[in-house]
Amino acid sequence: MSAKTLSVKTPAKTSDHEARESTAQRLLRSSLEHSYEPSLDIDWDAPLVDGAYGMSAHRVSLYGTELWDQLTEEQRITLSIHEVCSVARVGLWFEIILMQMLLRYAYDRDPRTQHIQYALTEIADECRHSTMFGKAIAHFGLPAYGPRKLLHRLGRLLPVVGYGPALYGSVLIVEEVLDRFQREAMADENVQPMIRMVNRIHVLEEARHVTFARQEVASGMPKLTKPELAYQRWLVALVGCQVTHTLINPRVYRSVGLDPHEAYHVAMTSPHYQASIRWAGERIMAFLSDAGLVGAPGMHLWRKSFLVAA
Ligand SMILES: [Fe+2]
Numbered sequence: 065m066s067a068k069t070l071s072v073k074t075p076a077k078t079s080d081h082e083a084r085e086s087t088a089q090r091l092l093r094s095s096l097e098h099s100y101e102p103s104l105d106i107d108w109d110a111p112l113v114d115g116a117y118g119m120s121a122h123r124v125s126l127y128g129t130e131l132w133d134q135l136t137e138e139q140r141i142t143l144s145i146h147e148v149c150s151v152a153r154v155g156l157w158f159e160i161i162l163m164q165m166l167l168r169y170a171y172d173r174d175p176r177t178q179h180i181q182y183a184l185t186e187i188a189d190e191c192r193h194s195t196m197f198g199k200a201i202a203h204f205g206l207p208a209y210g211p212r213k214l215l216h217r218l219g220r221l222l223p224v225v226g227y228g229p230a231l232y233g234s235v236l237i238v239e240e241v242l243d244r245f246q247r248e249a250m251a252d253e254n255v256q257p258m259i260r261m262v263n264r265i266h267v268l269e270e271a272r273h274v275t276f277a278r279q280e281v282a283s284g285m286p287k288l289t290k291p292e293l294a295y296q297r298w299l300v301a302l303v304g305c306q307v308t309h310t311l312i313n314p315r316v317y318r319s320v321g322l323d324p325h326e327a328y329h330v331a332m333t334s335p336h337y338q339a340s341i342r343w344a345g346e347r348i349m350a351f352l353s354d355a356g357l358v359g360a361p362g363m364h365l366w367r368k369s370f371l372v373a374a
């Protein structure tokens with residue numbers, strides 16, 4: 065497929081620039097009007113509520129399996145808290161990668177533009193989010209789980225090898241998949257109030273990041289050559305697959321006396337869990353597909369990620 069046949073239209077250079085400037089200007093205004101300082105806006109001294117879940121029960125990785133049926137209510141709550149902390153740590157890990165990518169992006173570009181001023185503002189947002197996730201995990205007194213060692217190391221490479229639509233597409237997968245889970249949990253009265261507030265803050269501020277990243281994908285796609293397009297499709301699929309498999313660290317299962325390896329296998333092969341991931345990724349996958357970023361040679365990775373039906 066040539067760049068000309070991609071579904072995203074090529075804007076004229078000036079109108080593309082103007083469109084990006086006007087979006088950035090709008091996002092900068094919104095950042096001024098609606099931003100949180102989680103260190104102050106969350107009551108970190110408030111006691112945790114007994115019997116509250118860390119995430120919506122039906123989103124816990126083992127829900128719908130025989131292992132879940134064997135757990136007591138207390139164990140289910142414990143597992144949900146370990147899982148939300150695992151997801152928060154992965155979110156934090158990815159935010160640190162994103163901050164590096166945005167810093168590299170801003171390094172070479174004109175700081176007088178609204179566009180770069182917004183990129184810098186987004187770094188400030190993510191910096192506060194990462195602090196907020198760190199504080200939330202510490203508040204529960206749980207381990208900072210995070211991705212397995214090799215992936216943690218490979219994460220250092222993404223800001224170097226990632227660019228263009230695949231870079232922003234990768235960001236969108238993490239932001240939009242987590243966003244869908246967080247929107248649901250913030251409305252769930254069975255979820256710990258502190259977590260609901262963390263989710264509310266994150267959802268509100270991430271909406272701007274999603275707008276920014278979606279525009280970058282749409283703007284970058286028509287500029288790709290054919291070999292670049294293949295590389296970009298492969299890279300975004302690889303990130304999608306790694307992210308969905310790393311949200312839950314197998315060690316969380318030890319908290320309820322389960323074998324990490326066995327329970328992780330049960331979760332990853334659970335049709336319910338796979339459907340949850342697919343549900344969370346519906347919006348972003350539709351967007352990435354329309355943009356032309358989902359396709360060969362990444363399809364087997366997408367199927368493995370659960371984001372696309374096998
Ligand atoms: Fe964030």
Ligand SMILES: [Fe+2]
Nearest residue numbers: 190239270273
């Ligand atoms: Fe973000």
